[in-house]
Amino acid sequence: MSERETASLIPVLSAQELAAIDAEIAHVPYRAAVAIDALKIVQAHRGWVSDESLQAIARHLEMSAEELDGVATFYNLIYRRPVGEQVILLCNSISCWIKGCDRLQAKISSQLGIALGETTPDNRYTLLPVTCLGACDKAPVMLVGEELHEDLTEQALNRLFGEGET
């Protein structure tokens, strides 16, 4: 058997990932209904969803990789490229925009030395824009990892990321 044939027999998804996806499938009438959950499960284990992982999930859900990629692209909390240990999601929708999210984004970029869409060289943070986080009355808002930061100020950013250059 060639090396390539052997490699194709090694499952891409772990037993743990498959068990978690199958547990979701048990609650729905057809496998593709758990597409987002399956993507989230794999992302929780790996930090992001590579092309190889996406293809394996699609096979398991009996859907095409293109269809599943469409779901992953539409749902902006699925990362299709590697991200840092913590993802900073800075809301740039209307309430946060009115309350100065642009200024805060410039400050974070200065503090961490990265633009939107980039990851710090030490792989600690990735900075991404996000549409409404559902806390508009507390704008401006950002999510760092699992933690929501509301009524965000430059002082709060200093506490989180250091003074930076601004």
Ligand code: FES
């Ligand atoms: S507009 Fe930013 S949380 Fe809704």
